[in-house]
Amino acid sequence: GAVVSQHPSWVICKSGTSVKIECRSLDFQATTMFWYRQFPKQSLMLMATSNEGSKATYEQGVEKDKFLINHASLTLSTLTVTSAHPEDSSFYICSASGNQPQHFGDGTRLSIL
Amino acid sequence: KQEVTQIPAALSVPEGENLVLNCSFTDSAIYNLQWFRQDPGKGLTSLLLIQSSQREQTSGRLNASLDKSSGRSTLYIAASQPGDSATYLCAVRPNSGNTPLVFGKGTRLSVIA
Numbered sequence: 001g002a003v004v005s006q007h008p009s010w011v012i013c014k015s016g017t018s019v020k021i022e023c024r025s026l027d028f029q030a031t032t033m034f035w036y037r038q039f040p041k042q043s044l045m046l047m048a049t050s051n052e053g054s055k056a057t058y059e060q061g062v063e064k065d066k067f068l069i070n071h072a073s074l075t076l077s078t079l080t081v082t083s084a085h086p087e088d089s090s091f092y093i094c095s096a097s098g099n100q101p102q103h104f105g106d107g108t109r110l111s112i113l
Numbered sequence: 114k115q116e117v118t119q120i121p122a123a124l125s126v127p128e129g130e131n132l133v134l135n136c137s138f139t140d141s142a143i144y145n146l147q148w149f150r151q152d153p154g155k156g157l158t159s160l161l162l163i164q165s166s167q168r169e170q171t172s173g174r175l176n177a178s179l180d181k182s183s184g185r186s187t188l189y190i191a192a193s194q195p196g197d198s199a200t201y202l203c204a205v206r207p208n209s210g211n212t213p214l215v216f217g218k219g220t221r222l223s224v225i226a
Binding site for chain 1: 117145147154155156157159162202204206211213214216217218219221
């Protein structure tokens, strides 16, 4: 079946650091990728939608200058958390869609000290 | 705006019991509904996907039903096992386009041996 690879799976870094998370669709072309964030014991909340070759569409309350999304190819999207702070600590999951259904990565746990 | 609610938020049962998890959504105009399993700190595993035209789907000990008109779905787990312990998420897809899923907060299930 379709596979989405997300890397890294776990990141611990100091406050002020920028962190890049990669999401790759391994065996299909993902025209659209979604980035979700999940706080402890909460559901997945959509952060942004990115279409290949276009600017990402951000949900209300998500700072586009803080969460930079690049979707330059049909198999790769990246999320960069710039100048991360402890409140950005969360579980980030990507989802790739080229056809139904959507396929999810295994997530990245980000811990900012 | 579509909202998905899952009841109960947490559930603890002895091994061997049959159980039902509930999911409701406010807008009945959905394309499909999906049940996921999430282990602590991990990504999502798709369990069952029900198209809007379907009433139920079965996979092994799992059975999911969909009553689109009333905005409800149930996930039935037969003969529960300790390995079933996880968080179960319900998500709806609003339409056939590349739209993000809308998730509920999940039900945390503990099956006690």
